[in-house]
Amino acid sequence: xxxxxxxxxIPKIQEISKIINRIDDNHIDENGFCCLDIEHILExxxxxxxxxxxxxxxxxxxxxxxYIFKKETGAYANGEYSHFxxxxxxxxxxxxxxxxxxxxxxxxxxxxSNTIPxxxxxxxxxxxxxxxxxxxMKIKSLNSLSKNRLISxxxxxxxxxxxxxxxxxxxxxxxxxx
Numbered sequence: 001x002x003x004x005x006x007x008x009x010i011p012k013i014q015e016i017s018k019i020i021n022r023i024d025d026n027h028i029d030e031n032g033f034c035c036l037d038i039e040h041i042l043e044x045x046x047x048x049x050x051x052x053x054x055x056x057x058x059x060x061x062x063x064x065x066x067y068i069f070k071k072e073t074g075a076y077a078n079g080e081y082s083h084f085x086x087x088x089x090x091x092x093x094x095x096x097x098x099x100x101x102x103x104x105x106x107x108x109x110x111x112x113s114n115t116i117p118x119x120x121x122x123x124x125x126x127x128x129x130x131x132x133x134x135x136x137m138k139i140k141s142l143n144s145l146s147k148n149r150l151i152s153x154x155x156x157x158x159x160x161x162x163x164x165x166x167x168x169x170x171x172x173x174x175x176x177x178x
Contacts, residue, residue, distance in 0.1 A: 007049040010042045013060055020067060024083050027063070036063050038081050038091050044144045085156050092153075096138050098125055105157040107135075111142045112150035 013034045020026050027035040036042065036059040045055075062078075069077045081087035092104045107124050110116050116131075116139055117124065123134035131139070142150070 007051065008046050009050070010046045011050065011052070011055060013063070026067060026070075027080070034060075034063055036060065038087055040088070040091050040095075040145060040149065043146065043149060044141075047144045088153060088156065089160075095141065096125075096135060098135075101157060101161045105154065105161045107139055108142070108150055108154045108157060111139060111145075112147055112154060116140070 013036060015028060015032045015034055018032065020028050020032075022028055022030045022032065029035075042059075066076045066078070081090050089101070089104075092108070093099055096104060096107060098104055098107075103125055110124060116136075119132040119136065120130050123129050123131040123136075124139070125135050127134050
């Protein structure tokens with residue numbers, strides 16, 4: 001955690017005993033740093049300000065308790081996000097309640113480019129409803145993610161979905177370095 005930015009930074013938790021195997025399935029890297037939650041959720045939490053007591057109670061303690069549960073049962077008690085970008089896809093599907101990756105990509109572009117339709121325009125999901133009656137609140141919740149994260153996600157979604165929204169944000173040379 002960056003002490004200078006507390007409480008608006010994400011604490012990094014390192015397991016130093018080496019009791020937990022350093023593998024992706026245990027959500028712990030080779031240096032013992034723990035993946036407590038998907039980065040998007042942690043970023044949203046940090047934007048609101050992180051209370052260390054609550055962070056311990058709702059992130060750290062459940063991480064280690066869940067590790068023990070998984071060790072005994074073979075699965076996490078409350079499920080888990082997939083690893084790497086597959087987990088990011090799951091996050092957006094859960095956050096928006098949408099399974100269509102093309103629509104999710106269009107929504108990410110809309111948020112990143114500040115072109116979210118006004119309240120009385122049709123929703124980006126294609127439901128035919130006004131956005132205020134459909135996904136407006138869910139889409140606006142993505143505003144708490146940084147523009148860099150949204151653009152990076154957009155680029156990664158475009159590797160799966162045949163769109164080219166990211167060209168509005170970044171050159172091909174920059175795209176290759178993300």
